[in-house]
Amino acid sequence: MTTSIPFSTDAATPAVPRTMTAAVARRFGGPDVVEVTQVPTPEPRADEVLVRVRATTVSIADHRLRAADLPRGLGFLRIVALGAFRPRKPVLGMEAAGEIVRVGADVTDFAVGERVMVMRGSAMGCHAQYVRARAGGAVVPIPGAMSYEDAAAILFGGYTAVSFLDRVELQPGTRVLVNGASGAVGTAAVQLAAAAGAHVTAVTSARNADLVRSLGAERVVDYLSEDFAAGDDRWDVVVECVGNAPFTRVERVLAPGGALLLVIADGPSMLRERSQSRRSGLLVTHEGSVFGKAALERVAAHAAAGELRPVIDRTFDLDDIARAHRYVDTGRKRGAVVVRVP
Structure with missing residues (x-):
């Protein structure tokens, strides 16, 4: 008993x-x-x-x-x-x-x-x-x-997205890219950014395009056929949820005063983020704030x-x-x- x-x-x-x-x-x-x-x-x-x-x-x-x-x-x-x-x-x-x-x-x-x-x-x-x-x-x-x-x-996903997005000021018109938009953190980040009035670009596979659009993404980039970091578009905020978009890859696509939120980051990225932020005038961080x-x-x-x-x-x-x-x-x-x- x-x-x-x-x-x-x-x-x-x-x-x-x-x-x-x-x-x-x-x-x-x-x-x-x-x-x-x-x-x-x-x-x-x-x-x-x-x-x-x-x-x-x-x-x-x-x-x-x-x-x-x-x-x-x-x-x-x-x-x-x-x-x-x-x-x-x-x-x-x-x-x-x-x-x-x-x-x-x-x-x-x-x-x-x-x-x-x-x-x-x-x-x-x-x-x-x-x-x-x-x-x-x-x-x-x-x-x-x-x-x-x-x-x-x-x-x-919600807890992590809230903590990282608190590092930036989201408002109507803010351009946000979420790399890895179909995961737990990515789906939350897409929704919260869209709810704030941001223009959200979601990077994911083609099979997840309908999902992330239903969550509020205005544009979907299929990473299997397109490199978001190679074009002429610029974003105010990049939310990195995969681990393949360090500052050295995305610096050129960040708008002046923009932010790279490293939800997933390796050791070298963590060590370099402060110097990268000082040099570029951008926010580069692997830490949330709430x-x-x-x-x-x-x-x-x-x-x-x-x-x-x-x-x-x-x-x-x-x-x-x-x-x-x-x-x-x-x-x-x-x-x-x-x-x-x-």
Whole structure:
């Protein structure tokens, strides 16, 4: 018989088992290193809530941590960021959508039963039935009647896009190019830029053209047949979500005072960005500028206003999470790969 953690004596409070099902990677490697097993259920601290996870995603971040696949020039960070011989965070998953089942003694702004979105970021832990989150951190109510799957789908891309786009001033007429417009971050960036009145150019494959147009892109560049950096067009903002458009490639297509937002950047690009910014008068950065609850509140507000909608490529059950990793590893996903947590 399963016993429950005695967080509360309130009969209306849901029972929480001492162990939970989670997807665990105890060594680096391919998708098959991820196994579904039982682990101890986390217990919330006084300033935390415990969330019953209903949906999460497998993102590029999960791929990198599972496979120890860091961008070029960042291998020296492996031990600190990932772990020496095995993943430092064996339960992956940066974000989750679910409902609160426990609140800590010091928590006053959340209640049991409330539907919430959680962004744990590098703390990971969301590929499991339960996850804890600091009430004052990146946890906010799910807007309206949005499903758990839809809420999970907008989290990683929406949070990242909000953080990076906060570095620039988007207004009607701003020319924005999104390289890698069909991924989780790219689809969010296209929508948020279009909602601000920007003229959005989306770089993706021809098969994704209809998708990115439906999200607000005015022009689509098929990277298989056209090099956006070789023409005469200029953009005020380039959002780089692929890793193949460093400053040396796109400097000539950035308008005076423009910005290159390096969502994906390698070590050499990070080291050079300050000198490139000073020399060119452009903004070159691999860092966002708004994080935590503030960023997540913006994601929820954009979703509530209809400015950010989920793009779900495929949905898997937690028991099939290795298949989800395998699909993400192809590099061909569109939007989010959602994992249901039954």
